[in-house]
Amino acid sequence: MRILHQILREWRNVGLALLLVGAMTVGMIGLVREAALAHGSVLYLLPVLIAAIRWGLVAALAAAIAGGTASAFFFYPPLYSFVIKDPQEILDLTLFIFVAVVTSKLAAKLKLQFDIAQKREADMRDLYAFSRRLAVSFGVSDIHAAIEDHLTSVMQRKVVLFASTQDSSDTATHSSDTAVPERVRSEVAQVAAGRRDPANGMPVIDGDGDIWLVRAVSPKKSEFGVIAVNLGPDSQAGLDDFRLRVDTVLADATATLERLDVAHAISEARMRSETDQLREALIGSVSHELRTPLASILGAASVLMSAPALAGEKNLRALVNDVRNEAERLNDDIQNLLDATRISSDGIKPHTEWADPADIVNSAIERCRRRFGDRRLSLDVPGELPLVYVDSVLVEQALVQIFDNAAKYSPAGSRIGITARARESSIVLAVSDEGTGLSNGDKTRIWERFFRGGQHAATTSGSGLGLWIATAFVAANGGKISAKSDGIGYGTTLSIELPVAQAALAQMEGEADE
Amino acid sequence: MSEPAPIVLIIDDEIQIRRFLRTGFELNGFVVHEAGTGAEAIRTATLRPIDLVILDLGLPDMDGSEVVEKIRSWSSVPLIVLSVRSSEAEKVKLLERGADDYVVKPFGMAELLARVRVALRRQMRAMSGExxxxxxxxxxxxxxxxxxxxxxxxxxxxxxxxxxxxxxxxxxxxxxxxxxxxxxxxxxxxxxxxxxxxxxxxxxxxxxxxxxxxxxxxxxxxxxxxxxxxxxxxxxxxxxxxxxxxxxxx
The missing domain is CATH 1.10.10.10 (Winged helix-like DNA-binding domain superfamily/Winged helix DNA-binding domain)
Structure with a gap:
């Protein structure tokens, strides 16, 4: 099939070369008449060279012979006969044929090298794209999709890759949405289960008469999966030829996959997803197992607090109050742990909406009212702040963490200032306390997970997670947090800066009134 | 309250939560029915007169929104959902399905009672056309x-x-x-x-x-x-x- 194709192409090239020689002859006959040009044979080097560069050696040789013959026939006396009388002209023609053959050989070699270089470049480009795609693939399915696309582009045929599942041998999962006939699927399952000779693909004919070749990508590594290649409605005769080509491509692809250590990447991705699932399950159960009893404890304490039987019992009520406060603290700690796990496991996906910064501040203050105790709040939030496009619940939680810090590390009865300011392209929410303050070293380190300043650790208990969580929540909304302090004993100011899109706001003011 | 004692249906699979809710409500003059599953809750709600429903999410047999929908299909009884923090989308979904309000767990009895009274008052106003x-x-x-x-x-x-x-x-x-x-x-x-x-x-x-x-x-x-x-x-x-x-x- 392939050889036949090549012969056909070669014939076409020869035909084209002869056509070129013919055209040249017509042109030269004209030239000889007009300009009385003799010995036109040298001009025939032109079609020879063109044929050598464009269509290869065979076409060039045909052009050389045709050129020589045409010279003898049209231009050397006696005209219109293949006989040449003058020995000088015989030498000329022999020289022409010699030069033509040598140059066509050289030009054809050049063309071959050029073609090879071009193909190599295309291969390299493919391979580079493939390896780059592998590098950004996180899951097993990403890697399989990359392999599938790579094989499709190399084979120029529709390729469907089936990832073999490790645990159950009779099912193979499908990596793309392409429809694959049932008969092909069952063959894929056979191959995946190792019930076929791995080095020899079985052709399957589907309902539409298309032939599919089903093969394991690598005979040695089952994790690369099984491919089904749609050969189209080709005749059985071409199959062996194509099978050879698939073998070559797969051998190359397997080598590439091995070189890029795809097997390792796949198993790592698989492990990662299993770890993630485990972590999710753990978070879910910890959340439920720890918080449900806490909800009962807090609820029961609140009922006791208002029970008539305890109305006059000051000491007992104090105990119940302790139960409630400690349970609340425990609940906050669990929430922090859950938030921290959420941040480090899968990042945070904010649910953004237009929000009024004043609403966020007020809501956070409301939630912290008990924590502030008798500290004096001074609130400075102007009425006409621009709206921000954020996940208001996340920003509120960040603010609660900052309030919590301010309350924890400042003395009872001191002042906590909360200000909101609009800047050119952002708004800044700042919280300042009259508490412990920060040393220069602390300022850069307070954002680290589990960091606690020396002064802070000495006075109050805490996990060192709060500000780390706040930073992550604010960053998820495109904002940033900064800290200022004049030193130990001079209080701290923590600021959240959130971006504002001014243009969008100006437009919005008009819209809502319609 | 001079009216007859309001009847509350508590739907929760945790017996400890049902217990403190029962005590808290009874101390405040309510009559309490309990249900541990969605199916049981719907059965109780159809068989007995109910003035108020407290629904905890995460029932073993049924999705919370399904319970809300089923009850709403025949009754406009005030319905308050107990939910956990950071599930705003779920709260919105339940409110859209017909829940009247929600309280975030963990909560104190006073907080829940305040919400309950508001919901009962709203129901009374709606019925009297005030x-x-x-x-x-x-x-x-x-x-x-x-x-x-x-x-x-x-x-x-x-x-x-x-x-x-x-x-x-x-x-x-x-x-x-x-x-x-x-x-x-x-x-x-x-x-x-x-x-x-x-x-x-x-x-x-x-x-x-x-x-x-x-x-x-x-x-x-x-x-x-x-x-x-x-x-x-x-x-x-x-x-x-x-x-x-x-x-x-x-």
């Missing part, structure tokens, strides 16, 4: 379409009034952004939260003593707004001396 809603210094007369602040009539634009009207119809209960946007601006604007933010600001300028620390029209972050209906008449009269309602207190 057109006047009073929140501290603010009076909204739904039949006369008049809004008064300290007995002085306010001028509101049609959209401002419509917004306040919907909130007043649900006075004390949270109303979702989506619901408000749909009712005031039409269903194609349900995503345009910024319309709401701007109009709520304008409305607060007119009805709040201090628009920057609103006490009447309060924001439920990520969910919606509520008119802070005090739980009782006495509390309403004591508006100016009391702490902001909804604050976590005893």
């Amino acid at each position: 057109p006047i809603v009073k929140i501290g210094p603010l009076t909204i007369d739904l039949s006369a379409r008049a809004v008064l602040l300290n007995e002085v009539r306010l001028t509101l634009t049609p959209k401002e009034y419509r917004l306040l009207q919907i909130l007043a119809q649900h006075a004390g209960n949270v109303v979702t952004h989506q619901h408000l946007l749909k009712e005031v601006w039409g269903s194609i604007h349900v995503q345009d939260t910024h319309y709401l933010r701007i109009f709520v600001r304008k409305l607060r300028q007119k009805i709040e003593a201090n628009p920057n620390s609103p006490r009447i029209l309060v924001t439920e972050l990520g969910v919606g707004y509520r008119l802070a209906q005090p739980a009782s008449e006495a509390e309403n009269n004591a508006w100016n001396v009391a702490e902001a309602p909804g604050a976590k207190g005893e």
